[in-house]
Amino acid sequence: MSGREGVLVAVRRATRHGVAHPGPHPAPPLAADFASFAATLAAVGGEAHGPLARASLADAVLAHARRWAAGGRIVAEPSAAALLGTAAVEIARDAAAPHSFADVAVAIAKGSVGIAENGAVAVTADDAPHRALLFLAERVILLLDAASIVGDLHSAMRALPAAAWQSQLTFVSGPSKTADIEQTLVHGAHGPRALAVFVHQS
């Protein structure tokens, strides 16, 4: 008997298919505005900026990125570069190997949905096809449409496109962190030391 059949036979013997599924959880009455999102993000160690007019987004983001990078390498995902409408930063190339981003100071990508209850931003494979950028960069900036902020995680899951569940999707809630040494919070465990979300009007 193969491993598969052995496990399945044992599991089948122990199941009766009698317990009903309770159905989907109703979305809780939670605020879905920028202020709530910003407050939660600050509480988890990130920073929210905005909401900015589309016209002033590029200047604000680039100024922030340059200050953070202090002369280091800034790389934007194509999705973010299109939003910023600028040729002023390096754009991640399609064929770039993940290891080639090891020295990036600031990464910029678009996010698809923001969640007020936990300060998270959903970053799909379309938003950030070069996943390594999100985790290897010293600092990360995410761009988020104010209209895509929802109150809770259930609503966020439903707001995401079906394609999100066919490749890689990450909810990012603040900068990388650890409290493994005597419960002392340290930012920048392996991934980014800081995270800024720039929220803009549609």
Added chain:
Amino acid sequence: MSGSGFGLDARVGSTLPDAAAVARHDAAVFLLRARRDAAVAQVPDFEALRTRAAAIKDHTLDHLDRQLERFEAKARENGIVVHWAADARSLCEIVEALLRERSVRRVVKSKSMLTEECGLNPWLEARGFEVVDTDLGERIVQLEGEPPSHIIVPAIHRTRADVGALFHRHMGSPAGETDPERLMAHARADLRARFLAAEAGITGANFAVAETGSLVIVTNEGNADLGIILPPLHIACLGIEKLVPNLDDVAVFLRLLARSATGQPLSVYTSFLSAPRAGGELHVVLVDNGRSALLASESHRRALRCIRCGACLNTCPVYRRAGGHAYGVPVAGPIGAVLAPALVATREARELPYASSLCGSCTAVCPVRIDLHEQLLAWRREAPALPVSLRRGARFAAALLSRPRLFRAAARVARTLWPLFARRFPGNPASPWLRAREWPEHPGASFAERWRKTRGARP
């Protein structure tokens, strides 16, 4: 607890050598419980979430065969290779074969209690593979050569001075460095190089979604993601109880998990993997290792609802004072004591359900409403393993309590002698108890005597 004859008692001192260490551990662990309470208060539907989570798990477990097949079919469709392992040994062999076929030598690994349970690290290390645990806490205990003592905070029993000395030996950080931020910086640099050089990444998974064939992997550090994205091969090892039917359901569990574990509203990185990355391979190993036997047990099936948040450890008065290593099994605390008699099944594992006051604090915080203290009691009935010394004590108590006159006489003698045991001295059986506590004052009369007195005084 000392002197009661449990293996657990003998192991307590190994990790927490003195009263100060116990007090520090207790405070560190209870801080997590306090943070959990604060986070829970922010969520209006938290109790409803717990109820729904329990109901979803009960449905999933009762349809686990179909959920597993559904997950497998969908994952295959997306290009994920699915393997099945009946026990710990077959998991180790499957992983070893995958690594060998690709001539992999260097592996980065993120936290997985399942691989801890199955002994994957020692198996691979004995066969010449370099396995680096990348979660900071896991790395600390790996370098110390000890198992994790907590499922979420593996090195919670270690002080910053311990970590400073360890990193000085292994990473060349300055002697005497105890600043967590600077220590983390050394570990980050050391591990970053290992991430970039790794040829394979091994992870666990928090959930597997049947509807979409997705794995859900949660970390705060981002270490799992780096191990997934950088090397060309990713192997995810998960117990068959990790299945969740659909995306709506996984949101219920994610809203409970981090809040129950550390009081965060969500972990920093929650990644859904539904396909291998471009140019990479993704293998999933579904592991039984005793779970189907638990599933078949009417009284213990509910233990498989567990999402490994650690809330029951953080609130448990025994865990907080004994430390995780005292349990001697991969998962410590109340849930560990419930799982061990089935998954580990040694005499020592069967003793663990006795190491509890059955206070029920674990049951009160469990996000999936496992009746943990009832489970502990059920194990005592089903697999008795009371140590000889306690069995004698129980027989003695039974004899005394069933003879009222003898009991009253014995109680009078005990009341007279009571103050003699207030101080520690050689031969005082209460000495270990007195290490961290004061001897209670005796009211001078028994309850029955006082009852008669007050009742008698009434008209």
